Amino acid sequence: MKNYIMPPLVLTIICVVVSGLLSFAYNKTYVDTTGVMTDELKNGCETIFGEGDYSILLEPDAEKKTPVTFDEEGVISIITDGESKCLIELVQDGYAKGGLHLLIGINPDGAVEDIYFLEIGETPGLGTKVQDRSFVEKFKGFGADTDENSIDNVTSATYSSKGMKAACNKAVDIYSKHKEEIFVG
Amino acid sequence: MADNKSSVSVWKEFTKGLIKENPTLVTLLGMCPTLAVTTMAINGIGMGLATTFVLVCSNLVISLLKNVIPKAVRLPSFIVIIAGFVTLISFILQRYIPSLYSALGVFLTLITVNCIILGRAEAFASKNKVFPSILDGLGMGLGFTLSLFTMGSVREILGSGHWLQTNSWEGITIPFLSTHPMLIFIMPAGGFFVLGCLIAIVNKIANRKPPAEISCDNCPSAAICGKNKEQCERKEDAA
């Protein structure tokens, strides 16, 4: 009889103990950063537009902090200084799924001011080349005096380059569509 | 291994993993992460240290529990304990080093099924006392880190022309290679090639007969697939 009870019992105890300890550890280490202005985001905003009082647009009625995304795919949050500057935080597929996590600054003309890389999951040495300053510079004014056809993809980083363009298109698009809503709050 | 042995043997437990029984280059375990995350030296170190952490902790717990766990559920129990520590290290990395967390990606989860860890649990920790088990885990883990770092350095220098680059630091730029990097080395094909060459170099230096094949001698799964070598070999013959 003991042979039938002991093994499953021990295994169950181990599983329960492991799960219990893990949920303890999870609660200790997990920090909910949804809708919170982290240092990284703040740093990104200041790199693009300089000093300012930036904050994330939040849904007014929600109980928990829920950033406004206008139901656009990949958009994580929309940041503004409440006057004229708008930054859009989004995740875009490059070569890797969700490989580009960007902060795109849009100036009052509705064109790209600059791009800040929050996280890049592309192939090191290939896709990560889109971070090169010389490439990012080309995106300045994207949506006004340049568009995706006038920027050449980086050699050996074609998909990442396409991802960058798609992300900028999306950001410019959101700005032109929702301009009023963004600056109302 | 009795605890009345001299400190020499304790030292031996520790150093054997570094060189003599180096998990990747000599006993050929844990090849998947070795190939996958070593496009940059820093990722190699990160992966190696994460694995070391899991290895030391799981060796410690398993050698403590070795008499409590019934034979019938030995493997599932080991795997659950290992998976627990893997989840723990992924929490820690996600919280404190998010860039490394995203660079290692799915391979962080896959530490769970890294043959080195289950192999050491099965071959060493489940038969030995706590202290030697910890040293064994530490030695094996650091040996693994060392070979990952070597792989990563070779691939990063040849493939992208810099060394030890991180998110916040440009790294050491290698003249000429940084303007004409050999991209093939950071692609999958280059990974296989560099690992093959490293093993060959180790063979040459050690002047040792190359490990003929990945065989049941070192295979941790051998213990799972019938607890004896004959059955495992019969499988090869039957094929």
Next chain:
Amino acid sequence: MKELIIIVLSAVFVNNVVLSQFMGICPFLGVSKQIKSSIGMGGAVIFVMVCATACTYPVYRLLEKFNITYLRTVAFILVIALFVQLVEIVMKKIMPPLYKALGVYLPLITTNCAVLGVTVSNIDEGYGLVQSLFNALGTGLAFSLALILFSGVRGRIEQSDIPAAFKGVPATLAAASIVSLSFMGFAGLFQ
């Protein structure tokens, strides 16, 4: 339907699980000595991957319901390990011929990272049940294809004259590098 075909084909050729994602390298190098054992191992892996996906998908939904998705690694590996052992026992009793063909490879699969890898990546990619099953099928096929192709290459290496230090595993890895290079030709086929 088109989407499912693309999932399978891109798993087999573009993102080949062994040659470009480096999962399941140990069995890839260990079992690919002969074509016959490669086919056996490949069959067992396809079977286990599809079934493991079918098992882990509801488990994940359950975890999601209780908001404890962070336990997925523990839950998945336990489910896979138990499932493999169960299949082995059942197959031995009920289908001896099938057990004779595939059974010996089954236990090796618990520690095959490709199986855990495919279940985790199904979740990460946000696939539904049907898509996950097809992705698992594609990944299994990819593994088998790599194994079978490579066992052909390996037959030739055994007979060639190579420097002593390169004999065995190093030469095998160098050959794997060339096979992997040829798969790079498929990159960008879909997207």
